[in-house]
Amino acid sequence: MSFMYNPFPFDDPKPVNRPELSKKTVDAVVAGGTPSVAKRFAAPVIDKARESNQIVAFDGYATADWKQFLNLVARECKAAGVDFVSIDQNAECFKSGKEIDDMIDPLLIWDTEIDPTLLYGKIYKGGYEGILDEEKTKAFEEKVAGLRNGSGKVVAVYGYGCLIPRFRDLYDVKCFFDLTPKTSILRIRRGEYSNIGKERPDLVNRVIRRCYYCDFEMSVCSRRELLRNSAIDFYFLSDDPQNIQMLPFGAFADICAQLVKYPFRAKPCYLEGVWGGSYMKKLRNLPDKMRNAAWVFDFIPMEVSVLVEVGNEKLDINFCSFVCKEGVNLMGEGCVNKFHGYFPIRFNWDDSYHSTGNMSIQCHSGSAYNREHYGEFGRQDESYYVCVTGHDAKTFIGFRDDADIPQFFREIEAADKEHKPCDYMKYVNYEESRPGLQVMLPAGTIHSSGRNQVILEIGSLTIGSYTYKMYDYLRLDFDGKQRPIHTRLGEENVAQHRRASVIHDPESPDYIVQKPRVAVEGDGWKEIILGENEQLYFSLRRLDFEKTCRQDTCGERFHVLSLVDGDQVLVRSVAHPERCFKMDFLDIVCVPADMGEYEIVNLGKEPVMVHKTMLRDGYQDVVL
Numbered sequence: 072m073s074f075m076y077n078p079f080p081f082d083d084p085k086p087v088n089r090p091e092l093s094k095k096t097v098d099a100v101v102a103g104g105t106p107s108v109a110k111r112f113a114a115p116v117i118d119k120a121r122e123s124n125q126i127v128a129f130d131g132y133a134t135a136d137w138k139q140f141l142n143l144v145a146r147e148c149k150a151a152g153v154d155f156v157s158i159d160q161n162a163e164c165f166k167s168g169k170e171i172d173d174m175i176d177p178l179l180i181w182d183t184e185i186d187p188t189l190l191y192g193k194i195y196k197g198g199y200e201g202i203l204d205e206e207k208t209k210a211f212e213e214k215v216a217g218l219r220n221g222s223g224k225v226v227a228v229y230g231y232g233c234l235i236p237r238f239r240d241l242y243d244v245k246c247f248f249d250l251t252p253k254t255s256i257l258r259i260r261r262g263e264y265s266n267i268g269k270e271r272p273d274l275v276n277r278v279i280r281r282c283y284y285c286d287f288e289m290s291v292c293s294r295r296e297l298l299r300n301s302a303i304d305f306y307f308l309s310d311d312p313q314n315i316q317m318l319p320f321g322a323f324a325d326i327c328a329q330l331v332k333y334p335f336r337a338k339p340c341y342l343e344g345v346w347g348g349s350y351m352k353k354l355r356n357l358p359d360k361m362r363n364a365a366w367v368f369d370f371i372p373m374e375v376s377v378l379v380e381v382g383n384e385k386l387d388i389n390f391c392s393f394v395c396k397e398g399v400n401l402m403g404e405g406c407v408n409k410f411h412g413y414f415p416i417r418f419n420w421d422d423s424y425h426s427t428g429n430m431s432i433q434c435h436s437g438s439a440y441n442r443e444h445y446g447e448f449g450r451q452d453e454s455y456y457v458c459v460t461g462h463d464a465k466t467f468i469g470f471r472d473d474a475d476i477p478q479f480f481r482e483i484e485a486a487d488k489e490h491k492p493c494d495y496m497k498y499v500n501y502e503e504s505r506p507g508l509q510v511m512l513p514a515g516t517i518h519s520s521g522r523n524q525v526i527l528e529i530g531s532l533t534i535g536s537y538t539y540k541m542y543d544y545l546r547l548d549f550d551g552k553q554r555p556i557h558t559r560l561g562e563e564n565v566a567q568h569r570r571a572s573v574i575h576d577p578e579s580p581d582y583i584v585q586k587p588r589v590a591v592e593g594d595g596w597k598e599i600i601l602g603e604n605e606q607l608y609f610s611l612r613r614l615d616f617e618k619t620c621r622q623d624t625c626g627e628r629f630h631v632l633s634l635v636d637g638d639q640v641l642v643r644s645v646a647h648p649e650r651c652f653k654m655d656f657l658d659i660v661c662v663p664a665d666m667g668e669y670e671i672v673n674l675g676k677e678p679v680m681v682h683k684t685m686l687r688d689g690y691q692d693v694v695l
Contacts, residue, residue: 079340108317112167125225126215134254156226160229221550248309334660336654336660342365348365351364405582420657431500435452435515436539457506466502633659635656636679642671
C-alpha cells in the first residue's frame with residue numbers, strides 16, 4: 072500500500088516495456104474511450120440477461136470509482152430494453168461510520184508530542200470481513216440471491232470488497248477496477264475519496280494515513296487473493312476515467328506471464344522536496360514547473376507501475392498486481408515465502424545536487440519496534456550509493472567518536488521547541504562523498520545525504536515512512552512552516568554505539584562503511600562487493616567492464632541493475648536474446664529470477680559500471 076504523500080502529477084512516457092504477445096492477447100484488450108468499453112462490456116451481459124437475470128460485481132482498489140462506467144452500462148441496458156439495478160454493497164453491508172472509526176482510530180497515534188505530523192499508526196488486519204455488519208450482510212445476501220429469479224434484468228453490485236470469498240458465488244460476472252498508487256494519492260489530494268465509513272474527506276494527510284493503515288491494506292490483501300486465485304472475469308485499468316481499458320482476466324494473466332520473461336523497467340514517480348536538487352530533473356527532462364525532483368521513486372514496489380505496450384495501447388499496470396500474478400517467476404519461491412509475497416527491496420534516487428541544503432539528520436526503526444508499534448513485519452534498513460557529486464559533498468553516517476550524545480539530544484530538543492540551531496557537525500560523522508562510495512544503513516543508524524549529490528538509495532521491505540527526523544536545520548517547508556521533527560522517536564530508535572571507529576572496523580558486526588573487494592573477475596570484467604552485512608538481507612555489488620558482462624540468476628534470485636557510469640547498455644537473455652531492455656544512465660532495470668543466464672552489453676565506447684543488488688547468501692535466516 073502506498074505511503075507516497077505528494078507525487079508530482081507527471082507521467083513519464085519513456086519506460087515502456089515491449090514483451091512479445093500473441094495476437095489473441097493483443098486483440099483481447101478493449102479500449103477506445105470509456106463509452107466504447109462500456110458498450111463492449113454490456114453487450115454480452117445484456118444478451119444473457121434476456122434469458123436470466125445477470126448479477127455483475129464491480130470491486131476495485133481503494134479510490135476506484137465505478138460511477139461513470141455504471142451509468143454508461145445502465146444507458147446501454149435502457150437502449151436494449153433491459154432493466155438495470157445497482158446496489159452499493161458498502162452501504163448495504165458495512166458497519167456504521169462511527170463503528171468503523173471506533174475500530175480504526177485507536178490504532179492511530181494522536182499524540183503530537185510523539186508524532187508531530189500525525190503520520191503513524193498500526194495496521195488494521197481484519198480485512199473487509201472485519202467491518203461487515205452481520206445482520207445487514209445477511210439481508211444483502213438474501214436480496215442479491217433473490218434477484219437471480221427472472222429475466223430481463225442486469226444487477227450491478229459495486230463496492231470495495233464486494234468480491235471477498237464470502238460474496239463471490241452471488242455473481243455471474245466479476246470485475247476488478249485497478250489503478251496505480253500515484254493515481255490513488257492524486258485522487259485523495261483532489262478530494263475525490265473519503266475513507267471507508269466517512270461521508271466526506273478529512274484533512275489530506277489524515278486521509279492518506281488512514282488509507283495506509285486501513286483502506287489500502289484491505290485493498291492490497293483482497294486484490295492479492297483475487298489475482299492469485301484468478302477469481303475475476305475482467306480486469307480494468309481505471310487511472311483515466313475517460314479512457315478505461317478492459318481485459319479479460321486471461322489476457323491480463325498472459326501479459327504478466329510474458330513480461331516476467333524480460334528484463335523490465337518500472338514507471339517512476341517524482342516528488343519535490345525542500346532539499347531537492349536539479350540533476351535528475353535535467354537528466355529526465357522533467358517539466359519546467361517542477362521545483363525539483365528530490366525523490367525519484369524509480370523502483371519502490373508499492374509506489375510504482377509497469378508500462379506495457381500491447382498493440383496500439385499502453386497499459387499502466389500496478390506493479391504489485393504484476394507481482395501477485397508472477398511472484399515466483401519474478402522473485403523465486405524462497406523469496407516469495409520469506410517476504411510474504413512482497414517484492415523485498417526498494418530503490419529510489421535522492422537528488423540534492425545544487426540544492427539549498429542537506430537531507431534531514433534521521434534514523435529508522437528496527438524489527439521489534441515496527442512489530443510492536445506499527446504492526447509491520449520488517450525492519451527499515453537502507454543503503455546509499457553515491458553516483459554524482461558536486462563540490463564539498465558529504466554523506467553523514469553514525470556518530471563521531473567524540474560525540475556527546477546526551478548533549479546532542481538536548482540540542483535537537485531545543486531546536487524543536489525553542490528554534491535554536493544545533494551544531495550537528497560536532498556530533499554526526501561524515502564521509503567525503505565521491506562517486507562509488509557505498510554505505511549501509513541498518514535500522515537505527517543516524518544518517519543523511521548531504522547537499523550536492525545524487526544518491527542511489529536501496530532499502531528493505533518496510534514500506535511505511537518510518538523516518539524519524541532528528542534535526543532539520545530549522546528549515547521551513549514549502550508552506551513557510553517549520554518542519555516538525557521526531558526527537559522522541561529518534562531517541563528511542565537511534566543506535567548510539569554506531570560511531571566512526573565502529574562502522575569502519577572490519578571486525579565489528581556494525582562494519583557498514585566497507586572497503587570494496589573483488590568477488591569474481593574475467594576477461595575485461597569484474598564483480599565487486601561494495602557492501603554486505605549480516606543485518607541486511609541484500610548484497611550490494613558493482614559490475615565493472617568494457618564490452619560485455621555475463622550474469623546468472625540461477626532461477627532463484629532476481630537482480631536489480633542501475634547504470635551508474637556510462638551512456639547505455641543492453642540487458643538481454645542469453646537463451647533468448649530478443650528478450651532485452653536498453654538502459655540509459657541512471658535507469659534501473661529488474662532481471663527476473665527465472666531468467667537464468669543473461670548478459671549486459673556496453674553500447675557506448677567507454678568502460679561502464681553497473682550497480683547490482685541481489686538477495687545475499689543466507690537471506691532466509693535474517694530476522695525481518
